[in-house]
Amino acid sequence: MARIAGRFGRVEPRASARAYLLGLLSKAERKNCWQLAEQAGHIRPGPMQRLLRYACWDADAVRDDIRIYAVEHLGTEAGVLIVDETGFVKKGRASAGIQRQYTGTAGRIENSQVGVFLAYATSRGRTLIDRRLYLREHSWCTDPERRQAAGIPDEIEFATKPRLAWEMISAARLTTPVEPAVAPHTER
Numbered sequence: 145m146a147r148i149a150g151r152f153g154r155v156e157p158r159a160s161a162r163a164y165l166l167g168l169l170s171k172a173e174r175k176n177c178w179q180l181a182e183q184a185g186h187i188r189p190g191p192m193q194r195l196l197r198y199a200c201w202d203a204d205a206v207r208d209d210i211r212i213y214a215v216e217h218l219g220t221e222a223g224v225l226i227v228d229e230t231g232f233v234k235k236g237r238a239s240a241g242i243q244r245q246y247t248g249t250a251g252r253i254e255n256s257q258v259g260v261f262l263a264y265a266t267s268r269g270r271t272l273i274d275r276r277l278y279l280r281e282h283s284w285c286t287d288p289e290r291r292q293a294a295g296i297p298d299e300i301e302f303a304t305k306p307r308l309a310w311e312m313i314s315a316a317r318l319t320t321p322v323e324p325a326v327a328p329h330t331e332r
Contacts, residue, residue, distance in 0.1 A: 148209050157199035160191045167192075197295065211273040211316060214264055223266040225316055227309040229278070231256040240294040241277045241284060255328040260305050262312040273316060 152158035152277040167180035175187035177196070186193075197198050215223070231247025233256045240257070262274040279285055285302040303311070 146204050147213055151209070152199070152201050153292075154199075157195050157201060160195040160199070164192055164195060164303060169281055173274070190198070206310055207274060208315075211264075214271045214273055218264065218266045218268045218271065220266040220268060223254050225269075225313055226263040226265055227260065227312070228261045229258055231258045231275060240296050241279050243280060243284065244281050258305075260308040260312070262309070262316060264316070274312040276303075276312060278308065 145165060148161070149158055152161055162185075163184035164180055165192050165247055167183040168175055170183050172179050172183050177192040181187075181189040181192050186192075230249070231245075231249040231254070233247065233250055233254050235255065236242065237255075242255060242257050243256060244253055244255050246253050247258060250256070260276045260278055263270055264273045264291040279296070279300065279302060281302040284290060284296070285300075288298075291298075291300075
C-alpha cells in the first residue's frame with residue numbers, strides 16, 4: 145500500500161483504498177462493494193462506492209504502480225502476457241457498458257458488461273495487470289447522455305476488443321523493466 149498511498153490526496157480515500165485492496169486479496173468468495181465493505185468492518189458499502197465513483201485519484205497511475213511492483217516481484221525473462229475477455233452478467237441499464245450481448249460467462253446473450261483483461265505470468269506467479277471496459281460502438285459510444293450518466297469520460301472512444309488488447313500490451317511493454325513475451329492467441 146505504501147507504493148500507491150501517495151496517489152490518494154486525502155486520508156479517507158487512502159483508508160478506503162487500503163480496505164478495498166485488502167478485501168480483493170482476501171478469501172472472500174464474492175468481491176463486490178457490499179462484500180468488500182463487510183470484509184472491512186463497514187455496515188454499508190458507502191466508503192467503497194465513494195472511492196470508486198467520486199474520490200479523486202488516478203486509477204491508471206495506480207495500475208501502473210501495481211504493474212511495476214508485480215514485474216519486480218514476479219519478473220523473469222520467460223514472463224508472458226495473457227489477454228482474455230470476461231463478461232459480467234448484470235441487471236439494469238445504467239452501469240457503464242451494460243447491454244444485451246454475448247458473454248462466455250453465461251454462454252449466451254445476456255444483459256452484461258464485458259471487459260478485456262491483461263495478465264502477467266512467470267514461473268514465480270501470475271497476476272492481472274490491466275483492464276479495459278468494452279463499449280459497443282452504437283449503443284454506448286454514440287450516446288453522450290448515457291455515457292455521462294454512467295461516468296464515461298468524453299475522451300474514451302470506441303475500440304474493438306483486439307484494439308483494447310493491443311493498447312494494454314503496448315502500455316505494459318513500455319512500463320515494465322523486464323520485457324515479457326506475448327503469448328500467441330488460441331481461438332476457442
